[in-house]
Amino acid sequence: MACNGVRQPLLLGRTDLNPQMSRKRIRRCKSAPLAEYVPFQKSGIGSAPAQTNALFGNIHPNIFKVFMFLAFYLSAATICFYIVRNHLTGKKTNGVLDAVYFCIVTMTTVGYGDLVPSSKAAKLLACAFVFAGMALVCLILSKAADYLVEKQEILLVRALHMRKKVSDIKILKEAEINRTKYKCIVVFVILVLLVIAGTVFLFTVEKLDLVDAFYCVCSTITTLGYGDKSFSTEGGRVFAVFWILLSTLCLAQFFLYIAELRTENRQRELVKWVLTRKVTNVDLEAADLDDNGTVDAAEFVLYKLQEMGKISQDDISLFIDEFDQLDVDQSGTLSPSDFLLAQSSEIVQK
Helix, strand or coil: CEECCEECCCCCCCCCCCHHHHHCCCCCCCCCCCCCCCCEEECCCCEEECHHHHHHHHHCCCHHHHHHHHHHHHHHHHHHHHHCHHHEEECCCCHHHHHHHHHHHHHCCCCCCCEEECCHHHHHHHHHHHHHHHHHHHHHHHHHHHHHHHHCHHHHHHHHCCCCCCCHHHHHHHHHHCHHHHHHHHHHHHHHHHHHHHHHHHHHCCCCCHHHHHHHHHHHHCCCCCCCCCCCCHHHHHHHHHHHHHHHHHHHHHHHHHHHHHHHHHHHHHHHHHHHCCCCHHHHHHHCCCCCCCCCHHHHHHHHHHHCCCCCHHHHHHHHHHHHHHCCCCCCCCCHHHHHHHHHHHHHHC
């Protein structure tokens, strides 16, 4: 926007624009779908946005594939650690269960120390599976958690407006606007429930003191894993296989959403500042794309978007280059004849 205190126009050196372009106003394309229109499909409970599931399905990976990757990893790791079970030292219960348990505490980097590899082969396997497990958690399981959390957003918004008659369109819009905020709320509630469940289980099943149980839960979900308190019974390790994976992943997602929420709030503050500050002659000069002394609606919108950080000079240059390629007759506007000429030129080149 500014260089050495002097504002530069959005399109540097762009003086060959057609003067007619500056007099044209922005109009909605008649063939474009309305942004306010949201298709619905009827279900047994009531009408619900049909596009929500499709939207989530396009953004996130298929849950079935996620569980397939997880099942393959756990199966391979369990088989390997079961083969070298005699090379694992520490508190043991059942061979298969210990292998799965050791796999979980390895992939989540908890590493209590109640089971440790004692041979070179076991140590090499642990090194291999810890990297593979971390990659699986970061690249796949976090996506699945994000997907599942977003599935609960609409339910949360409905619960907040339970006593009010709010249309599905308004619910969907509110979920979209406050998506990160609702993610934080949902994950925080799940995290609190997991902490309570883990503390109660350690207190009742593992017979730990209440403070020690809470201490073990905190050292586990933060992957600190001191090892002085852990799951030592057979039933405790069955519970730990599922609980450790869910709780560590949930905490990581919570911190991620907190960071996203902070970034989103700062972006909104910037947008508010841009929209509320007074426009000066310097702004008009910088927003004048074609240097004709006037600023039309399109130029003003581009200037404001660049101030908000939503678009850059390089982006605008790319769009203009694409426009020039499509504008075959160099009229400064796009029409069906331009596309026909472009298609015919491509055929001739081939």
